[in-house]
Amino acid sequence: MSSTKFHVMCSLFNWMQKSKSSAKKRSKFRKFIDNFCKPSDYFSAIRLILPSLDRERGSYGLKESVLATCLIDALGISRESSDAIRLINWRKGGAKTGASAGNFSQVAAExxxxxxxxxxxxxxxKELNDMLDRLASSENRAEKTSVLSELIQKTNAQEMKWIVMIILKDLKLGTSEKSIFHEFHPDAEDLFNVTCDLKxxxxxxxxxxxxxxxxxxxxGKPVRPQLALRVSNAAGAWKKLHGKEVVVECKFDGDRIQIHKNGEDIHFFSRCILDGEMLVWDTSTNRFAEFGSNQEIDVAFDILYVGDTSVIHQSLKERHELIRKVVKPIKGRLEILVPNGSTNVQRPSGEPCWSRIAYSVDDVERFFKEIIDNRDEGIVLKDLASKWEPSDRSIKWLKLKPEYIRAGSDLDVLIIGGYYGSxxxxxxxxxxxxxxxxxxxTNSxxxxxxxxxxxxxxxxxxxLDAVVTKLKPYFRSIILSINSDIRTIRSEVFSAPYxxxxxxxxxxxxxxxxHECLDVQYFVNLPPTQSLDSLHRLVAENGGTSSMNLNNTVTHCIAAESKAVTYLCKKAGIIRECEIIDLCGRYFLHLSEQSKKLLEEEIDEYSDSYFLDLDxxxxxxxxxxxxxxEDSKSVDYYKKKYCPKDKWSCFTGCCIYFHLSTQSLRNPVSKALLELARRRLKLEVSMGGGKVCSSLSQATHLVIQSLLFVDVGIAGPxxxxxxxxxxxxCNNKMHVVGSQWLEDSIESSQRLSEDTYSIKLEGLEDLNVGEW
Structure with missing residues (x-):
């Protein structure tokens, strides 16, 4: 391999790219390995054929835009020249571009x-690998440009095309890494899955x-993660896992990670491998947050290795028990995701359960709804009897996300620009x-x-071609109806806030x-759980049309809340009664004069329909x-006047404040008895048309509760x-009476005079309340 020329490998690449037969591609690769490579040189060749899997060489730090600039400098051409502009605008087509537009390596080769x-x-x-190592280790653009210049001097245009594709880590050979591994050795893929080590x-x-x-x-050796198979609905997922014990978990919106622990950095376990998700934890609200703020938190949902033993061959249920025993969660730093544990126990108030056992398809659908209502990414269903398989994507793990079913509401947006493809x-x-x-x-x-x-x-x-054709030649605007994952994200790239x-x-x-596209205010205040499709259909079925912005054709605005208008309706028609649309006027926040005149023929001043029944x-x-x-005395007067029985109005106009005497508070038994009496008296006052208040400022009567035959002076209370x-x-001449006044009034079914039961005010001058 040390003497094998790179152009031999380029011939292999060209042949594989042109061939349509997978079997012939594998056969050609095998012949190349057998005829041009010694066993000691296999890695030098394979790392160029599968560049995206090479962990020995660091990142080049070169994507198309930066690579274009480096190539321009390496060639020594002006950045204003036609070739330089062509490299920079490699996606864009034109008269000189032809079929190469969108193919950076081909544009570079030309x-x-x-x-x-x-x-x-x-x-x-060998020389190519050495130079690529130098390119990857270069610390600045000048050094990278120097290596590229040297490569240009030692190659021709076709060879350089393939080097560019190796740098971009995408050869486009039309064959999978699985095929390359299988042709190299039957056990190659399995070994790579558990080591991620191509060498x-x-x-x-x-x-x-x-x-x-x-x-x-x-x-210490990264493992390819087990993957989840996509399913379109809960019923389909449950059917695939029928008869199995199933756990459903929240699919967090984070980065998949493995935690390899070897040593004493974390005192509660020595050697282990955890499989999980890296998220962001908001320390101020104690809940998960979006990336870019607060601190990172790791959520482990599986354990693969404990002590000196791999546990991937144990069932998921057994691994859940192990992770409970081995890992001690640290709030805001490390959590574990298992049924009835850690994240579920410590979740903030109002957050849904993040992991639970499902016993029916209804459990799955209910859990999915809770997770989506909380605006999380989706759910994962796992067979609790399954073993952990690296790089496996099968029915052992199934994922269900809202975009797999039906995305959020369709939104009518306007095309204002375009991007060239590749x-x-x-x-x-x-x-x-x-x-x-x-x-x-208004009216524009x-x-x-x-x-x-x-x-x-x-x-x-x-x-797509039809849309682009209609946009030409002046890129006239067209409305697209789009949908998405139900969640919105804060926008740092686009002008809209979300x-x-x-x-x-x-x-x-x-x-x-x-002009009927969605407007910004409409979108920002869009109800997260309301289906616009259903509202569109409801309006259309009843003779109306709809618009997504306020223009001069709009006659009705339908709001999710009083603070913001979020849906617009053109014609009223006859629309069925519902929470959002109601012809009786009870949900109207504002009415035009024309609408008022129409409604006056249908409803009274209190929005009571002349024709519809009430529930x-x-x-x-x-x-x-x-x-x-507003006049409470008038209200009390009419309550008493029209009350059918005197006992139901004997306390009308009275507002009672209860107070326990000081002597009663000293005896726990006496206090308990008086508390029971107070609860009964409160009910009796309410039944008699009176009120019980918790503040003296509202009271007309201060009722002192005490033990029977105990004399109570006013100074104590x-x-x-x-x-x-x-x-x-004192200033409001409040009635200060003993509780016996209430008892006797209730017994006689009439309000008795307070004078007989009034507690004397001797010693009031000693309380120092006369001067203010």
């Missing part, structure tokens, strides 16, 4: 061919005829920049639009004019609409009140 020619260079595979695979499996005993995982869409608009309208003044169309998100998926090539996760085009709205909810709402009389309360008692 630019280089004018300066390098077609004669094969003398660069060997180790090449060294240990140099003899294809000798099978390798399956290697277990080790602390690959087969190179040189053509493949994605759109869409915007929201700023709400216009929107005049300004702000960027909202970037969207390109959802349309076939034919549909953007969408994973937006997707649902359909092209050729039927809607540009209990309607009746309560109507009574709440009636203005209450008054000493337990504040000076302000004592002043209120």
């Amino acid at each position: 630019v280089l061919q004018l300066r390098q020619g077609t004669t094969s260079g003398e660069l060997t595979i 180790l695979v090449c060294e240990k499996l140099s003899d294809r005829s000798q099978r390798h005993k399956r290697q277990d995982i080790e602390v 690959g087969r869409r190179g040189g053509e608009v493949a994605q759109f920049l869409v915007g929201l309208a700023e709400r216009p003044t 169309y929107p005049r300004r639009f702000i960027s909202f998100c970037r969207v390109g998926t959802g349309l076939s090539d034919e549909e 953007s969408l996760r994973f937006p997707r085009i649902d359909r092209v709205r050729y039927d809607k004019p540009w 209990i909810v309607d009746l309560k709402q109507l009574l709440n609409n009636v203005d209450r009389l 008054l000493n337990s009140f504040s000076t302000t309360d004592v002043h209120h008692i």
